Amino acid sequence: MKHIMGNPIRHARAHVTRNEDLIFERGSPGKSGVDLPPLDVPAIASSSALGTEFVRSEIEGFPELSELEVIRHFTRLSTWNFGLDTGLYPLGSCTMKYNPRINEVVARLEGLATDHPYAPESLVQGCLKILAETARCLAEITGMDAVSLQPAAGAQGELTGILMIRACLAERGDPRKYILVPDSAHGTNPASVTISGYTVKNIKSNERGCVDLSELKRTMNEEVAGLMLTNPNTLGIFETQIREISDLIHSKGGLLYMDGANMNALVGIARPKEFGVDVMHLNLHKTFTTPHGGGGPGSGPVAVRAFLEPYLPSPALEQRPDGTYHLNYDRPKSVGRVRAFYGNFGMAVRALAYTLANGPEGLRQTTEDAVLNSNYVKSRLKDLYDLPYDAPSMHEVVFSDRRQATRGVRTGDIAKRLIDYGFHPYTTSFPLIVSGALMIEPTESASKQELDAFIEALRSIAREAEEQPETVLKAPYTTRVSRLDEAAAARKPVLRWKP
Numbered sequence: 413m414k415h416i417m418g419n420p421i422r423h424a425r426a427h428v429t430r431n432e433d434l435i436f437e438r439g440s441p442g443k444s445g446v447d448l449p450p451l452d453v454p455a456i457a458s459s460s461a462l463g464t465e466f467v468r469s470e471i472e473g474f475p476e477l478s479e480l481e482v483i484r485h486f487t488r489l490s491t492w493n494f495g496l497d498t499g500l501y502p503l504g505s506c507t508m509k510y511n512p513r514i515n516e517v518v519a520r521l522e523g524l525a526t527d528h529p530y531a532p533e534s535l536v537q538g539c540l541k542i543l544a545e546t547a548r549c550l551a552e553i554t555g556m557d558a559v560s561l562q563p564a565a566g567a568q569g570e571l572t573g574i575l576m577i578r579a580c581l582a583e584r585g586d587p588r589k590y591i592l593v594p595d596s597a598h599g600t601n602p603a604s605v606t607i608s609g610y611t612v613k614n615i616k617s618n619e620r621g622c623v624d625l626s627e628l629k630r631t632m633n634e635e636v637a638g639l640m641l642t643n644p645n646t647l648g649i650f651e652t653q654i655r656e657i658s659d660l661i662h663s664k665g666g667l668l669y670m671d672g673a674n675m676n677a678l679v680g681i682a683r684p685k686e687f688g689v690d691v692m693h694l695n696l697h698k699t700f701t702t703p704h705g706g707g708g709p710g711s712g713p714v715a716v717r718a719f720l721e722p723y724l725p726s727p728a729l730e731q732r733p734d735g736t737y738h739l740n741y742d743r744p745k746s747v748g749r750v751r752a753f754y755g756n757f758g759m760a761v762r763a764l765a766y767t768l769a770n771g772p773e774g775l776r777q778t779t780e781d782a783v784l785n786s787n788y789v790k791s792r793l794k795d796l797y798d799l800p801y802d803a804p805s806m807h808e809v810v811f812s813d814r815r816q817a818t819r820g821v822r823t824g825d826i827a828k829r830l831i832d833y834g835f836h837p838y839t840t841s842f843p844l845i846v847s848g849a850l851m852i853e854p855t856e857s858a859s860k861q862e863l864d865a866f867i868e869a870l871r872s873i874a875r876e877a878e879e880q881p882e883t884v885l886k887a888p889y890t891t892r893v894s895r896l897d898e899a900a901a902a903r904k905p906v907l908r909w910k911p
């Protein structure tokens with residue numbers, strides 16, 4: 413039953429509403445969104461061709477609505493989404509930054525949006541050049557020697573990179589057994605290692621939240637193929653001993669993989685090759701403003717040092733001496749193909765548009781603003797929220813709910829209450845090495861006014877948790893549904909409407 417100020421309403425509704433019937437519950441018999449011309453073939457033909465048992469005369473509960481009703485129904489539903497274009501989306505480790513509209517304009521240009529991946533190379537030299545330019549920019553930003561744009565996600569870039577490490581070491585005669593992964597790593601890291609046929613060896617972080625060098629010395633040996641490191645790590649802290657770490661790994665014949673999903677903290681400032689990284693991936697759908705979320709197309713290019721180039725996925729994009737581009741499939745050492753064609757072309761177009769529009773100065777400022785914003789959030793909240801690792805923040809900051817937990821309020825409760833204040837929740841309960849983590853990544857897109865509003869919201873929630881924890885524990889109040897059974901929603905989703 414829908415109410416506005418206590419009055420039941422049937423015929424009128426606010427334009428923005430958080431209530432909406434299912435489309436099956438709307439409409440009335442006989443309504444239709446289209447006017448079909450009269451049937452001009454014998455009606456019997458289809459049923460006799462298929463057999464009457466296969467031809468439905470009725471679909472039970474089929475919604476019957478006008479075109480306008482359908483448009484309004486779905487448009488209203490679309491207003492329930494919270495997106496980057498609605499407000500601050502400070503999900504840590506996800507880099508939910510603004511996707512400039514110019515990227516979309518460029519990606520939709522005739523000849524870019526409409527070219528076919530099977531078109532002959534001679535007809536798509538422009539598209540191939542865009543791919544080559546994107547790869548060149550990413551090589552320059554990371555300092556690396558070669559890039560493949562083929563992987564379609566960060567996790568797939570990881571898998572590709574670890575497979576390359578395996579192929580390279582196997583050719584040296586010993587692929588080895590283990591890959592070291594710090595306990596702060598993103599969950600995709602151990603998964604990629606395992607799928608690549610390696611066994612994960614966890615290494616503990618020290619009290620500063622960084623790789624513990626003495627633990628690394630103990631663990632690194634000739635059975636270890638390499639270290640998979642996120643830098644800055646998932647606590648948003650830069651591994652200041654990265655050179656010692658890479659020297660140690662290399663001295664035992666291992667390779668250093670960097671999870672570059674956190675490049676938002678480094679672009680224009682530090683190049684991973686210079687601190688010893690051999691292979692890494694980037695997330696174009698994070699750092700390079702290609703759309704992100706909802707399972708849409710992603711892009712997780714891999715970047716490598718020259719000695720790993722032969723192992724990059726096939727085909728490789730190459731330039732001939734006459735300046736034309738072609739895809740080279742004759743790559744005997746390649747780990748093979750990881751994705752159809754040459755990856756998600758549209759993502760490369762958007763990332764290149766973003767990179768060129770910013771230029772080196774703009775990219776550097778972007779990084780500086782992202783780091784400044786997270787440090788601002790940190791300094792304005794650390795009197796109310798526990799900060800387990802108080803090292804200088806890079807692009808994100810991780811608090812814990814330790815103080816609020818004494819009142820029974822956990823990170824998930826604070827996140828849900830934040831929705832009532834108009835913000836998308838931060839990342840809850842990750843990284844796992846912080847119990848009750850609140851992981852906040854404001855990105856460079858947030859203005860000071862917006863950050864102040866966000867900070868005031870979290871300060872207000874901290875006061876509520878102290879004075880009236882029930883308010884926080886029952887939040888959110890402003891959404892269509894409030895507390896869902898999250899386990900049942902994930903394990904027993906009801907995806908089908910039945911009459």
Ligand SMILES: *Cc1c(COP(=O)(O)O)cnc(C)c1O
Pocket residue numbers: 505506565566567568598600642646671673674695710712
């Ligand atoms: C997002 C992320 C990944 C995985 O990227 P996907 O594109 O989601 O597969 C890996 N590592 C870190 C640190 C990330 O933040």
